[in-house]
Amino acid sequence: MSTLTLEKVKTIKTLNNIAERGLNVFNDHYTIDNDSENPDAYLLRSYNMHEMEFGDNLKAIARAGAGVNNIPVDKCTEEGIVVFNTPGANANAVKELVLTTLMASSRNLFDGVAWTKTLEGEGDQVPKLVESGKKQFVGKEIKGKTLGVIGLGAIGALVANDALDLDMDVIGFDPFISVDTAWNLSRNVQRAMSIEEVFANADYITVHVPFTEKTGGMFNEETFGLMKPGVHILNFSRGELVNEEDMAVALEGGIVGKYITDFPNENILKMENAVPIPHLGASTKESEENCAVMAARQVKEFLETGNVKNSVNFPNASLPYTGKKRVAAFHKNVPNMVGQITASISSFNLNIADMVNRSRGDYAYTIIDIENDVNGDVIPKLEENINQIEGMVTAHIIS
Known part of the structure; x- marks a missing residue:
């Protein structure tokens, strides 16, 4: 494996359009080469990577967004490739759309606008028709109502x-x-001790959890039965959180008053009182720039210091970088791994200045700073030695 050095120009490849502000994070030690077959890192948004083969240089993948279902995370973990996402970078954009649609749907704004558009061609009669027809769109104010989050x-x-x-x-x-x-x-946010407590008390429910085996289909016939009749449900997380067959029945029966979702499909479009939003949650210029900058900074920090933040497969771990030679090792979470790494360092008559070890499930990540001023061919030999430890996935030495 090649040694990571700041002198070596690193290659970044983008798989989607990434905001220029994000790409500007990379300095002269980097090149953006979208024709590269073997980059040091990928930046992407929604590009599907599941059928891709990865080159030997690849060390990091950063998703400019929160969801990583388009990235083969398990494969990356097995190959020692860190996968980042950008939680919170698009939070304000999604929040604004949640609150916008909460109020708009409560006032029947979407239906009212669509109906008003049908009056085209009525000429001078339009104002009169509006006044006589607006009563069908009488809505509810959200003030004083209960929102379940x-x-x-x-x-x-x-x-x-x-x-x-x-x-x-x-x-x-x-x-x-x-x-x-x-x-x-x-x-002033009331704490619910169970999700059922939210279901029972909320006039509006908005969900912001990832899609997992436990959360899939969490909105279903059984849980609808716990809710207030006419509850509005807002889903800006994942379409799979909702059992769509049960939702259709609940909407038809008035058990659910409105279903606002950012994940429309053919089934949703057929549902009366469903409000399909064309996946606009994070679609703002500011959000795309924030995600791009955050993703780029995380990749740059990792390649230059080995520090990990906001990874979905590596444990988060960091040490202040002081310019010392640094071992960054990703390995199986088994006994004596740290001992073997430090023994390898000691075998080259090197001292340890600082270290951190963090684990995540079956894997762990260790960062060790070397005290000595190391020259010559010691670094590649040490790197090779550490990579030969049983249970080591990948190790690099940053200098």
Whole structure:
């Protein structure tokens, strides 16, 4: 394996259009080459990578967005390729659309606008027809109503806080809420002890959780039966969170008053009182730039220092980079791995200045700074030695 050095120009390849602000993060030590067959890193948005073969140089993939279902994460893990996403970079864009559609659907704005468009050609009669027809679109104000927020991550927390400012009551559920999010969440958000508590009390429910085996189809006939009649459900997370057959029945029977989704398909388009949004959640210029910048910075930080933040397959781990030679090793999470790495370093009469080790499931990541000023052919020999340790997936030495 080649040694990572700041002198070596690294190749970045984009698989989708990436905002220029993101690409500008890379300095003269990088080249953007979209014809490269063996880049050091990929930047992408929605490009499907599942059928791709990866070159020996590939060390990082960054998704400018949150979802990574278009990336073969398991394969990347087995090959020691770190996969980043950009949680929170598009949070404000999604939050604004959630609140916009919450209010618009509550006031029947979408249906009203569509009906008004049908009056084209009525000439001077249009104002009179509007006045006589508007009563069919009488809606509800959201002030004083209860919004249930399922998932209080970057987006959910913003939605919850801003809904309070709109004079809504807010009840939230998230058993895995992070410390950072908890600090940013208003104390006026009521904490639900179970998801069923949200279902039972909310007039509007917005969901902000990833799609997993546990969350798939979480909105279904059984859970609809726990909700207030006429509840509005907003889904800007994943279409698979909703059992669409059950949703169609619930909408037809008035159990669900409106279903607002950013993931339309043929089934959704046939549902009365479904509001299909053409996947606009993160589609703002600001969001695309924020995601691109965040993705680029994470790749640059990893290639230059080995530090990992916002990875979906590596454990997050970092050490302040002081310019010392640094071992960055991704390996199986088994006993004595760190001991073998440090023994390898010691065998070259090198001292350890600092280190960190973090684990994630079956794998772990170790960063070790070397005290000595190492010259000559020691670095490639040490790198080769560490990579020969049983259970080592990949190791690089950054200098």
